[in-house]
Structures are given as structure tokens and as C-alpha cells.
Amino acid sequence: MNRVWWKEAVVYQVYWRSFMDANGDGYGDLQGLMQKLDYIKGLGIDVIWLNPIYESPDKDNGYDISDYYRIMPKAGTMEDFRKLLIKVHELDMKLIMDLVVNHTSSEHPWFEESRSSLDNSKRDWYIWKPGNAGGPPNNWRSYFEPSAWTQDERTGEYYFHSFAKEQPDLNWENAELRREVYRMMRFWLDQGIDGFRMDVINLLAKVRGFPDAERPEHIDYLGNNPGIHDYLQEMNREVLRHYDIMTVGEIPFVTPEDGLLYVAESRQELHTLFHFQVADDMPVWNLARFRHIQATWHEAFRREGWNSQFLNNHDHTRQVTRYGNDGAYRVESAKLLATMIHTLPGTPYVFQGEEIGMTGVHFPSIDDYRDIAMHNKYREAVDKGEEPVRVLRDLQPLSRDNSRTPMQWNGEQHAGFTTGQPWIQSNFNYAEINVERDLAAPDSIYAYYQRLICLRKMHKVMVYGDYADQSIGEAHVYAYTRSLEEETWLVVLNHSDVQQLYELPAPWKERFEHAQVLLGNYDGPPSKDRVEDDGICLRLRPHEAVIYSFID
Ligand code: GLC
Numbered sequence: 001m002n003r004v005w006w007k008e009a010v011v012y013q014v015y016w017r018s019f020m021d022a023n024g025d026g027y028g029d030l031q032g033l034m035q036k037l038d039y040i041k042g043l044g045i046d047v048i049w050l051n052p053i054y055e056s057p058d059k060d061n062g063y064d065i066s067d068y069y070r071i072m073p074k075a076g077t078m079e080d081f082r083k084l085l086i087k088v089h090e091l092d093m094k095l096i097m098d099l100v101v102n103h104t105s106s107e108h109p110w111f112e113e114s115r116s117s118l119d120n121s122k123r124d125w126y127i128w129k130p131g132n133a134g135g136p137p138n139n140w141r142s143y144f145e146p147s148a149w150t151q152d153e154r155t156g157e158y159y160f161h162s163f164a165k166e167q168p169d170l171n172w173e174n175a176e177l178r179r180e181v182y183r184m185m186r187f188w189l190d191q192g193i194d195g196f197r198m199d200v201i202n203l204l205a206k207v208r209g210f211p212d213a214e215r216p217e218h219i220d221y222l223g224n225n226p227g228i229h230d231y232l233q234e235m236n237r238e239v240l241r242h243y244d245i246m247t248v249g250e251i252p253f254v255t256p257e258d259g260l261l262y263v264a265e266s267r268q269e270l271h272t273l274f275h276f277q278v279a280d281d282m283p284v285w286n287l288a289r290f291r292h293i294q295a296t297w298h299e300a301f302r303r304e305g306w307n308s309q310f311l312n313n314h315d316h317t318r319q320v321t322r323y324g325n326d327g328a329y330r331v332e333s334a335k336l337l338a339t340m341i342h343t344l345p346g347t348p349y350v351f352q353g354e355e356i357g358m359t360g361v362h363f364p365s366i367d368d369y370r371d372i373a374m375h376n377k378y379r380e381a382v383d384k385g386e387e388p389v390r391v392l393r394d395l396q397p398l399s400r401d402n403s404r405t406p407m408q409w410n411g412e413q414h415a416g417f418t419t420g421q422p423w424i425q426s427n428f429n430y431a432e433i434n435v436e437r438d439l440a441a442p443d444s445i446y447a448y449y450q451r452l453i454c455l456r457k458m459h460k461v462m463v464y465g466d467y468a469d470q471s472i473g474e475a476h477v478y479a480y481t482r483s484l485e486e487e488t489w490l491v492v493l494n495h496s497d498v499q500q501l502y503e504l505p506a507p508w509k510e511r512f513e514h515a516q517v518l519l520g521n522y523d524g525p526p527s528k529d530r531v532e533d534d535g536i537c538l539r540l541r542p543h544e545a546v547i548y549s550f551i552d
Pocket of ligand 1: 063100163199200
């Protein structure tokens with residue numbers, strides 16, 4: 001397999017508006033991020049992914065862009081951005097930016113022109129259709145609204161939006177629009193950035209003719225439509241292949257086989273992707289399902305694809321809350337999940353705050369939440385007559401605001417994030433869970449991440465090793481090997497609140513005397529019991545994680 005830097009890298013996601021506020025306006029900013037670059041570097045990070053910083057009315061936290069060439073004042077200025085990029089490079093890290101080109105803001109001048117009349121030269125840059133029998137053109141839902149269409153009073157036609165009505169979709173069939181997008185991408189790459197995280201990039205092509213959907217609530221008709229690979233190959237030809245960069249596509253609703261079409265090296269589209277078989281479809285920990293997902297993606301990608309490993313981001317509830325135990329075993333389970341993500345095949349991502357075990361939130365009122373997706377769903381359900389208290393309770397566990405609360409730097413007011421009023425409240429637990437505490441404790445979650453990331457730099461098996469499940473049928477223990485040349489790792493994870501016995505499979509039990517423990521989340525490795533027929537059982541403590549290395 002081809003060896004390249006973005007496979008060996010560990011990426012840290014900075015949701016800047018909640019990271020560090022340098023000017024006291026309650027929003028994180030680029031200056032604040034600059035103050036904390038040493039912190040990120042200290043973790044061992046290679047690449048920073050920055051959520052959108054472009055000019056935006058900010059209805060969807062920057063994913064509604066009104067000017068691709070300017071920086072949103074809340075984030076800072078172009079000069080701040082240039083300084084940031086220099087500093088990131090001085091620290092020998094890289095910076096990738098969000099690329100949001102499925103849609104713009106409805107306040108983007110392109111859309112303002114487009115909506116102005118039927119014969120405007122940019123009419124065709126967006127997707128317009130006349131209504132159907134007094135209603136929208138078809139029965140599709142959008143991610144954030146009951147209908148994917150909004151009627152515009154100026155011309156009476158409807159425009160299409162996969163997300164909120166303030167986020168009209170661009171019409172990628174229009175070649176002039178595509179050229180304009182490529183020009184914008186070159187502008188940022190020529191500034192010296194190191195790649196893009198591409199927002200919902202598999203949504204660019206739409207189903208021809210927009211027929212009604214049989215099950216409109218399953219919005220998978222929004223993505224992976226014919227034509228998408230032509231666009232991405234063109235984008236690669238026109239822009240991407242001319243730079244030494246990393247590209248990671250956000251690709252919802254995709255199977256491993258179809259995922260490969262986006263990232264197979266020979267096809268020259270993207271380098272890697274985020275699929276959502278875990279984050280979208282596994283609301284709580286489910287080992288059987290997770291193991292199946294890993295097996296099928298590994299099988300599809302082993303020859304020429306590259307995966308990304310993550311369990312949370314700015315759209316998904318924090319991993320220790322969702323897939324671990326954020327109560328009695330918060331520290332152990334945060335370390336276990338980290339061990340898993342960093343030792344599975346693919347590039348691992350750390351979402352800010354994950355490295356200190358930050359948890360999800362439960363705010364008492366809908367007014368405490370900021371997320372447009374949650375507010376729209378709340379309104380829709382309440383308008384239908386559902387009980388507001390219940391609606392709130394149902395939406396809370398997966399609200400995107402779970403992971404958007406301010407980074408917890410210390411035990412001071414607002415967790416040391418801002419001297420002003422934060423745009424969203426801090427999690428109440430910041431006195432206990434914060435960076436200052438973790439930096440002072442040698443056995444902290446942060447220190448564990450440092451060790452884990454350091455291992456990646458020292459052992460290529462962690463990056464390129466072949467994967468094999470060693471725990472098929474186990475209810476709570478997930479164990480697998482990674483093997484490369486003469487080195488094999490055995491990773492053993494107890495995903496439960498109680499002790500578990502794990503019997504070592506052949507050939508590892510015969511060779512166990514010579515295994516070396518590389519890392520574990522308890523003091524000392526698990527104890528071993530001899531069992532019948534020369535077997536060996538590991539006695540795993542709750543949420544115990546351990547990595548063994550075998551050298552031939
Ligand atoms: C992606 C982003 C999300 C945003 C949406 C629309 O899923 O991660 O935050 O709301 O796209 O741009």
C-alpha cells in the first residue's frame with residue numbers, strides 16, 4: 001500500500017467558535033486558536049481541521065456562506081488567518097479547511113441575483129422548479145426542514161435546499177458555477193493551506209427529474225446520485241491533483257462498496273472519507289454492529305481505499321457520553337475509545353475536548369440550545385401537537401449542541417473560554433473536567449492521548465497493518481490484530497462496566513510469554529488465568545484497554 005503523510009497523520013478538529021475567545025465577544029476566534037497552538041502541538045497532532053471561517057450570516061454556524069473570499073468577523077480577519085497558517089506551519093503542522101460547496105447562504109450575492117428574475121444570468125446556478133398542484137415540486141424532506149423546497153415570492157418558483165431554507169443548493173450541472181468554485185478552491189490552496197474537509201460532498205449531484213420518493217423520511221435520495229463522480233473527477237483534474245494536499249469527503253448514506261468509488265487511488269477523486277454508519281446509525285454502543293461495520297469497510301478498502309476513524313464531531317454527541325460511560329468510568333472509557341479509534345485502520349480524528357474526556361450536556365430549556373437543526377425539529381414536532389417537554393427530552397441525547405459547548409480550559413468562569421458571555425453555555429462540569437487539571441496529572445486522558453499518538457509515530461503497524469478481528473461472537477470484548485511485516489499488535493477492549501474474561505485465541509496464546517505491553521488504561525496489564533487445554537484468559541477490568549505487541 002502506498003505510504004503518504006495523511007495516512008500517518010492524526011487530525012485535530014477545531015470548532016473555533018467554541019475553542020478559545022481572545023477578544024471577549026463570547027465567540028472563539030483565530031487569535032484564540034493561535035494562543036493554543038502549542039497545546040495542540042503538545043498532543044502530537046499533525047493536521048488541524050478548521051470548521052468554516054468564511055463570511056456568513058451564521059444561521060448554521062458558518063455552513064451558510066455568503067462570501068467565500070472573506071473571513072467572518074467573529075472569527076477574525078484575513079490577516080489573522082495568514083498569521084495562523086504561518087504559525088501552524090512553523091510548528092510543523094498542517095491546516096485543512098472546510099469546503100462547503102453543496103450550498104451557499106441565501107444571502108450570498110449569487111443567490112440574490114439568481115432569485116431576482118427568471119432570466120437572470122445566475123438563475124441556473126441554483127435549483128429552481130415551478131410548484132406542483134399548488135405545493136412544492138416533490139415530496140422530499142431536507143435534513144433540517146419538513147420540505148426540501150421553499151417558494152420564493154419574487155418569481156413564484158421553488159428553490160431546492162438539502163438543509164435549512166437559508167442554505168439553497170448550488171446547481172452543479174452548471175459549468176460556469178463549477179468553474180467559479182474551482183477558482184475559489186485554488187485561491188485558498190494558493191494561500192498555502194494543506195487540504196479540504198469537504199462538506200456533504202456526495203450531495204452535489206441530484207436525482208434527475210426530482211421524482212417523488214416512496215419513503216420521503218429516508219433522505220438518502222439526497223446523496224450518491226449519478227454524475228457525482230464526474231464532478232469529483234473534474235474537480236480533481238482542475239484543482240486537487242496540482243497540490244500536495246489531503247482531501248477528506250463527508251459522505252453520508254454510503255456503503256463500503258460505493259465509498260470505495262470516492263477514494264480508490266486509481267480513480268483520482270478524494271483521498272479519504274467520513275462515512276456515517278456509526279455516527280448516524282448507531283445511537284448507542286453496539287459491539288456487534290460496530291464490528292460488522294469495521295469488517296465490511298476493511299474488506300472493501302484493503303487494496304486501494306483509505307478510511308477515517310472518528311466517533312464524534314461538531315454534529316455528533318461526545319463519544320464518552322454516547323459510546324462510553326461518562327459517569328463512574330469516564331476516564332477509563334474515554335481512554336478505551338481513544339485506543340480503539342487510533343488502532344483501527346484509517347486516519348484518526350480527535351474532536352476538540354475529546355482528549356480531556358469532555359461530556360455531552362442537558363440544558364433545561366430549548367432556549368438554551370443554539371442549533372438550527374434542533375430548533376427546527378422542535379418546532380415541527382410542537383406544531384404537530386406533541387408535548388414540548390417530551391419533544392425536548394427526545395431531542396436532547398443527539399442534539400448537535402452536545403459537542404458544541406465551550407472548550408474547558410480551567411475551573412474559572414465559563415471554563416476559561418471567554419471573559420465575556422459565551423454564545424452557548426459551558427457544560428456545568430468544567431471545574432472537574434478541564435485542560436489545566438489534565439495537564440497536571442500524569443495519568444490523565446490527555447497524557448494517554450499523547451502516548452497513543454506517539455506510538456503512531458514509532459510503529460508503522462498502527463497505520464498500515466492488516467486488520468483481523470480476534471473476538472467474533474464475544475458480547476462485550478472487542479479484540480483485533482494489526483500486522484505488518486514482523487510486528488503484530490493485539491488490541492483488547494472491554495466495552496462494559498463489569499469484569500470480562502477474554503480467552504486468547506491461537507496463535508497468540510502460545511506466543512503470549514513474549515508479548516510486550518505497549519499501552520493500557522489501568523495500572524499494569526490485566527491478570528491472566530490458565531484455563532483448560534492450555535488456554536489463557538485475560539481478566540479485563542471495566543472499560544479496560546490494552547495493546548500487546550508481538551515481534552517475530
Ligand atoms: C455538514 C456539517 C454540518 C452542517 C451541514 C450543512 O453535515 O458538518 O454541521 O450543518 O453539513 O452544511
